[in-house]
Amino acid sequence: MNFSTISVYRVLIALADALMVANAGDPNILSDFILPQDSYLADANFFTFTGMRSLMNAPARHHLSSIKPPHTHPRSAELLFMVQGSLEVGLVDTTDELYSQTLQTGDMFVFPKGLVHYQYNTDAKNMVVAISAFRSANASNVSVLSTLFTTGIMLLAMLCWPSPSRHI
Numbered sequence: 001m002n003f004s005t006i007s008v009y010r011v012l013i014a015l016a017d018a019l020m021v022a023n024a025g026d027p028n029i030l031s032d033f034i035l036p037q038d039s040y041l042a043d044a045n046f047f048t049f050t051g052m053r054s055l056m057n058a059p060a061r062h063h064l065s066s067i068k069p070p071h072t073h074p075r076s077a078e079l080l081f082m083v084q085g086s087l088e089v090g091l092v093d094t095t096d097e098l099y100s101q102t103l104q105t106g107d108m109f110v111f112p113k114g115l116v117h118y119q120y121n122t123d124a125k126n127m128v129v130a131i132s133a134f135r136s137a138n139a140s141n142v143s144v145l146s147t148l149f150t151t152g153i154m155l156l157a158m159l160c161w162p163s164p165s166r167h168i
Helices: 003-022 144-149 153-160
Strands: 067-072 078-084 087-092 098-103 108-111 116-120 129-134
Touching (some): 078 087
Antiparallel strands (some): 067 116, 078 108, 078 129
């Protein structure tokens, strides 16, 4: 082999290596979630695991009501584990279906990657302790409310959206 042939091989190997690095990201999401083969419908119970309730006996403490407003994690699913208290949670899929559930101590709930969801403590007399886990070290947190109301996108949508009296 001569010098030019070796150089061409080195360039091809470097290019192949670069392409492999470029494909190292998360795969694209093709659906919101996947149902088991024997299921045709999902409800909030599909996202909930209640098998650890019997293991949890934490005493309740006084605390103010709190809310985690609608948000999404575009790079990771979220697993929420209830350590203490009761928490209302919900998510909206891409067909605008709302799945809501009231979690108890010991329950777990999965929020699929990229779907808008919320958590809300409806009992102001009792504190809620929950642990969230993510599949990614950088799950990101996109607040739906601040995205809609502080960026000017709502004003733009109202200006561009045809009014009901207008016929187009």
